[in-house]
Amino acid sequence: MSTRAYNFCAGPAALPEAVLRRAQAELLDWRGIGLSVMEMSHRSDEFVGVASKAEQDLRDLLAIPANYKVLFLQGGASQQFAQIPLNLLPEGGTADYIDTGIWSKKAIEEARRYGTVNVAASAKSCDYFRIPRQEEWTLSPDAAYVHYTPNETIGGLEYDWIPDTGDVPLVADMSSTILSRPLDVSRFGLIYAGAQKNIGPSGLVVVIVREDLLGRARSSCPTMLDYKVAADNGSMYNTPPTLGWYLAGLIFEWLKEQGGLEAMGQVNRRKQQKLYEFIDASSLYSNPIATADRSWMNIPFVLADAGLDKAFLAGASARQLLNLQGHRSVGGMRASLYNAVSEAAVDALIAYMAEFEKENG
Amino acid sequence: MSTRAYNFCAGPAALPEAVLRRAQAELLDWRGIGLSVMEMSHRSDEFVGVASKAEQDLRDLLAIPANYKVLFLQGGASQQFAQIPLNLLPEGGTADYIDTGIWSKKAIEEARRYGTVNVAASAKSCDYFRIPRQEEWTLSPDAAYVHYTPNETIGGLEYDWIPDTGDVPLVADMSSTILSRPLDVSRFGLIYAGAQKNIGPSGLVVVIVREDLLGRARSSCPTMLDYKVAADNGSMYNTPPTLGWYLAGLIFEWLKEQGGLEAMGQVNRRKQQKLYEFIDASSLYSNPIATADRSWMNIPFVLADAGLDKAFLAGASARQLLNLQGHRSVGGMRASLYNAVSEAAVDALIAYMAEFEKENG
Numbered sequence: 001m002s003t004r005a006y007n008f009c010a011g012p013a014a015l016p017e018a019v020l021r022r023a024q025a026e027l028l029d030w031r032g033i034g035l036s037v038m039e040m041s042h043r044s045d046e047f048v049g050v051a052s053k054a055e056q057d058l059r060d061l062l063a064i065p066a067n068y069k070v071l072f073l074q075g076g077a078s079q080q081f082a083q084i085p086l087n088l089l090p091e092g093g094t095a096d097y098i099d100t101g102i103w104s105k106k107a108i109e110e111a112r113r114y115g116t117v118n119v120a121a122s123a124k125s126c127d128y129f130r131i132p133r134q135e136e137w138t139l140s141p142d143a144a145y146v147h148y149t150p151n152e153t154i155g156g157l158e159y160d161w162i163p164d165t166g167d168v169p170l171v172a173d174m175s176s177t178i179l180s181r182p183l184d185v186s187r188f189g190l191i192y193a194g195a196q197k198n199i200g201p202s203g204l205v206v207v208i209v210r211e212d213l214l215g216r217a218r219s220s221c222p223t224m225l226d227y228k229v230a231a232d233n234g235s236m237y238n239t240p241p242t243l244g245w246y247l248a249g250l251i252f253e254w255l256k257e258q259g260g261l262e263a264m265g266q267v268n269r270r271k272q273q274k275l276y277e278f279i280d281a282s283s284l285y286s287n288p289i290a291t292a293d294r295s296w297m298n299i300p301f302v303l304a305d306a307g308l309d310k311a312f313l314a315g316a317s318a319r320q321l322l323n324l325q326g327h328r329s330v331g332g333m334r335a336s337l338y339n340a341v342s343e344a345a346v347d348a349l350i351a352y353m354a355e356f357e358k359e360n361g
Numbered sequence: 362m363s364t365r366a367y368n369f370c371a372g373p374a375a376l377p378e379a380v381l382r383r384a385q386a387e388l389l390d391w392r393g394i395g396l397s398v399m400e401m402s403h404r405s406d407e408f409v410g411v412a413s414k415a416e417q418d419l420r421d422l423l424a425i426p427a428n429y430k431v432l433f434l435q436g437g438a439s440q441q442f443a444q445i446p447l448n449l450l451p452e453g454g455t456a457d458y459i460d461t462g463i464w465s466k467k468a469i470e471e472a473r474r475y476g477t478v479n480v481a482a483s484a485k486s487c488d489y490f491r492i493p494r495q496e497e498w499t500l501s502p503d504a505a506y507v508h509y510t511p512n513e514t515i516g517g518l519e520y521d522w523i524p525d526t527g528d529v530p531l532v533a534d535m536s537s538t539i540l541s542r543p544l545d546v547s548r549f550g551l552i553y554a555g556a557q558k559n560i561g562p563s564g565l566v567v568v569i570v571r572e573d574l575l576g577r578a579r580s581s582c583p584t585m586l587d588y589k590v591a592a593d594n595g596s597m598y599n600t601p602p603t604l605g606w607y608l609a610g611l612i613f614e615w616l617k618e619q620g621g622l623e624a625m626g627q628v629n630r631r632k633q634q635k636l637y638e639f640i641d642a643s644s645l646y647s648n649p650i651a652t653a654d655r656s657w658m659n660i661p662f663v664l665a666d667a668g669l670d671k672a673f674l675a676g677a678s679a680r681q682l683l684n685l686q687g688h689r690s691v692g693g694m695r696a697s698l699y700n701a702v703s704e705a706a707v708d709a710l711i712a713y714m715a716e717f718e719k720e721n722g
Contacts, residue, residue: 003390013400023388024389032364323405
């Protein structure tokens with residue numbers, strides 16, 4: 001019998017139980033060769049097979065065009081905050097950034113160390129409750145790229161549209177939204193995503209980059225941070241995080257088995273819809289984000305009386321509904337509904353929230 | 362019954378079966394909380410406990426003095442090749458490097474991009490069969506640090522002594538020798554080691570750095586590569602590789618159970634001694650490295666007739682003696698005898714080598 005809890009953690013986040021069971025079964029002996037997948041050379045035929053299949057499955061899932069490279073790197077999205085300007089922003093150049101919350105701001109702060117950042121739009125004026133529409137943006141004519149954060153993991157905002165930046169490459173931090181529904185990759189110059197939400201364990205970051213953007217790194221860019229070096233070496237310039245790459249591959253297989261991103265998108269649409277509808281109908285819980293800009297993946301909410309927070313979390317834990325506390329910087333609650341969080345988990349959460357409201361409302 | 366092979370891979374390398382079994386047992390449900398260790402927030406009490414215990418166990422094993430920070434980072438030793446000059450080499454400064462083989466050369470090449478590198482000694486003149494003794498070194502008077510590679514994983518050379526660089530910080534790439542025997546950490550300014558040999562899975566690199574060397578990063582150093590930022594944030598400036606950190610912690614526990622580094626050192630001494638003695642007595646196998654400079658961890662050897670290589674490897678594989686082929690850059694054979702490679706594995710290897718020699722010698 002499963003003793004698994006329902007896990008609403010924002011990341012490192014829930015993984016599909018079927019994937020964990022498979023990893024568990026082959027942890028000491030990968031497909032009968034007498035070794036764990038983490039005990040084999042990354043250059044062995046066996047591991048190269050694992051790695052290529054993972055890449056191909058991701059390409060299939062996202063229908064990634066042939067002129068994009070898929071890189072399996074380290075350092076998380078935070079390292080990308082430097083790696084992007086080191087690769088794409090020429091010395092003395094300008095890049096446009098859109099500010100929609102904490103993760104956008106971290107990207108902006110790091111990029112400022114490498115050139116001029118034009119904050120082309122900011123959600124600050126409306127307290128980060130609404131995403132500025134493109135007609136409100138002031139893009140630079142000479143920007144090297146436009147960077148935005150399609151989903152703000154902490155604030156709970158998400159774009160339901162893709163900006164149009166013409167010939168200027170669009171760069172997106174997709175950490176907490178990638179693989180949640182279909183995506184038109186061809187609209188982007190570069191997509192990056194820390195694995196620990198919808199891809200796999202932490203310690204892996206996936207970069208999808210259009211080939212014409214390779215080979216532009218500054219001379220001061222560390223070799224390990226040069227996208228072209230990674231691309232030319234199949235993400236094996238040095239030893240890659242093999243265990244994470246393998247686990248990501250199992251997740252991609254699992255996603256295909258679920259019917260791919262169309263199917264996941266339908267489930268994810270229902271999951272968030274239910275929870276927002278419940279919150280909006282409640283008088284105890286509330287979410288402040290403009291309806292069109294609400295995240296499917298990260299749903300922050302507050303209780304009308306913050307004095308009830310502790311009791312709410314304790315009751316949730318007692319029912320094995322875990323990791324509902326909001327980010328330490330904002331407080332309140334947050335339910336993250338990534339792919340591995342089942343509809344049953346959302347139903348159980350709503351049932352508990354209703355019960356708690358009845359008793360404390 | 363175990364179906365585990367004997368694994369002589371240079372890295373990602375063999376891990377102790379007891380550690381893999383424990384990880385397997387708790388993979389879906391870490392200590393009864395209903396989550397995998399890779400599904401919990403790195404800032405949760407549970408994971409912070411795992412992380413701190415791992416650090417403390419490593420401190421105990423190596424008797425790391427209190428004025429050193431222990432960092433759990435990403436990017437492998439290759440990223441350290443840039444991170445070290447970005448942190449320790451002032452603009453326009455000079456660093457001394459000792460060249461003893463392929464890994465030294467990679468470190469030198471990357472450091473040259475950030476300042477002047479003085480190759481204070483090189484094993485090149487003797488075809489990398491011997492490590493230049495310290496009296497042959499020409500150190501710069503004004504070096505920011507001295508970098509060396511205590512064990513060359515590919516060449517199979519290892520220092521059995523620690524250089525004396527006076528007040529100049531000594532920096533060491535310990536990737537393939539750390540934890541193989543006791544070490545006097547106080548002799549070093551900075552030690553770094555990719556995990557995938559004696560520490561855990563790939564995707565994790567451990568840095569042990571003396572506190573007075575923190576806070577010297579160049580203004581162009583990416584935030585994620587600044588040792589002080591990592592130290593100030595307990596290696597959690599962003600999400601760390603939690604699964605790798607946890608597995609490293611299990612390895613450290615296992616090493617303590619084995620009796621610590623004194624005990625490991627005795628076993629490792631015997632393992633390499635047996636294999637070198639057998640090779641030296643054989644007329645089929647040979648190892649070219651000067652006796653005093655032979656690696657305990659990576660033992661390359663060649664067969665007198667390279668035409669026998671394929672048959673040797675095939676016979677080894679048939680006996681579940683895996684990953685004995687030498688590095689693609691040098692050919693021949695290599696047996697890596699890390700901590701998780703048991704004395705029984707070495708005995709089995711020698712028995713096979715003797716049998717093969719009898720049949721083909």
